[in-house]
Amino acid sequence: MNKRITIYDLAKMLNVSPGTVSRSLNDHPSISKKTKERVIAKANELGYKSNKFAANLSKQQTNTIGIIVPKLDSYFMSSMLAGIEKTVNEAGYNLIISQSLESMEKEKLNAATLFSSSVDAILVSLAYDTSSFEHFTPFIQHNIPLLFLDRVHHIPNCATLIIDNRLAGEEATEHLIQQGCKNLLYIGGNPQRNVYSDRFKGFKDAHLKNNFTVDASYYLESDLSRDSIGMIVAHLKSTNRKIDGLFVASDTFAAHLIKALVQGGYKVPEDLKIIGFNNDPVSELVTPTLSTIDYPGYEMGVLAGQSVISQLKGSINFKLANTITLRHQLIIRESTLNNK
Amino acid sequence: MNKRITIYDLAKMLNVSPGTVSRSLNDHPSISKKTKERVIAKANELGYKSNKFAANLSKQQTNTIGIIVPKLDSYFMSSMLAGIEKTVNEAGYNLIISQSLESMEKEKLNAATLFSSSVDAILVSLAYDTSSFEHFTPFIQHNIPLLFLDRVHHIPNCATLIIDNRLAGEEATEHLIQQGCKNLLYIGGNPQRNVYSDRFKGFKDAHLKNNFTVDASYYLESDLSRDSIGMIVAHLKSTNRKIDGLFVASDTFAAHLIKALVQGGYKVPEDLKIIGFNNDPVSELVTPTLSTIDYPGYEMGVLAGQSVISQLKGSINFKLANTITLRHQLIIRESTLNNK
DNA sequence: TCCTCTTACGCAACCGATTGCATAAAAAAT
């Protein structure tokens, strides 16, 4: 096992001081070109790698960014992470990823770990059941940038990155109405999460605009897991209102639902039109193909990375620019179309 | 911004030495219960968090594990990562995730970064075009556990975690043959990657067992990206061998292919049977549903995490137990079925 | 040639925790 070589080794071999080696390696202006070259040449020759922990310790910054996501195994999350990882990596940061597994308790633990790992910044997409936010105060107290994305909570001086879920919900609903649906139902997750409640707001707004009645019973709360498909189908069958349009807050759930409904004898879109959310790849593969709202996960990740980095570099004042809203887009496919 | 408090602060306030504080906090046996309690109480009172970098620097270990994956936005990858993250996290480790984006150059960079981040161990799933492996030698030289998973390369003393791709390929092919296919084609990625070449080996073995002829032209190499669907369809139309069975090394690709073929007038499974690989959620959603090989990403992640941790803790001698092979399972769905 | 101003580098403190070794205090043994 080769001993890892340090600036002291280099210094000794080159007959200079460790300080000079350090400065050379960091391209400090007060070192002559000649010396720099000698040092760098030797460093390469010996395969010198700086010890990040020593560097972090003295520089008091870690070049790591932490992120807490609910779960990573969805297309949306993983493409968002892909975008974040790529962006922060190019800026020289490492990304520590942790999952709350949709549990506030785990989220607290993760936050504590990341805090004690001295991340330079932290990104958070909230767990399903998170209802208090004190676990983020250490970051705020220590002025560590905290950015919420997608599943957000507004805390003063914390940036948030979202799409306009209300508007997207309105557009989706409006589309269903234009396709002739009269009796709509919204299927979403925990309304404490902005993504679900805001979409329902849009759903309501579209109703009001079209002089349709709407009340809380139009919000069918579900954990959007595959196991709940059966309950939803049962609900649709048993309800006295004859539902002819469904706005589902998740494409994968919508896709499974379509499959189940078709097997259960429903005709989609003839009997029942369905629109999803996210533009997950499955929406193109299911039959009928699923109309949806395109929700740019990767771009969101890139933007999140960029904004957190510019925050770290101090090049943007986030006290001012506090909320970034990304574009979204209605995508019409077969599951909401009349003709054919 | 509260100054972060250190063991020196605690030491001063409690009139003990920093060493005592450190030992108390680490539950060192040679500290009296009374002192420990005093220290811990004070630490909690002031919200003391140990500075990991200082600790890492002196302990020479970081409690982080690095992983390089080709891309993280596939269901398989993200569930594998979910499994790894959960496991190593429970063991007190952080996970630094980086993507090679299927490029060897990026993989080299990532390896260098992780090395200089002093990860305690590294997990790797190789990029599409990785053809040399010197970028891993620093880890080996420094005795840092290196575990390959899924897309592996055999290096002495490095553990690998795989499924039996050859056997899985044989089973998939055998199934097609049993369903009456006479003219098979295998669509896979770069044969430098074990996952693709081994499946083809199984494909060949099944042919030989059934006294079918097979040669290299039965391997259609593709990058398995969506853009290549058109080329594949063209190939199927133009080839003089009338293909009636397709073994595709990726479910998502197979799903898109089914969609394209059906649109192009093919009947699946009547004209052409298709079997995929991975048991991606999409395989149940596409019409016809896709037969496939179940490939347990999450479990693979858990196992990878466990084995790397036991390696770090020294509880398993990996010089002996070098390759772990996971179970896989043939899953038969509509895309390969005759009746109906 | 002597003086001033740069330039290039060395010195040493510092970041915050860990840990081997020494030792004072307390407990046990004689």
Place this chain on the structure above:
DNA sequence: ATTTTTTATGCAATCGGTTGCGTAAGAGGA
């Protein structure tokens, strides 16, 4: 009461870089 053993703590070096400050050597000017 004295010595030995045990227990609990302190001291100080160490991990590997970074950085403010001081200064010798070299460049430039008079």
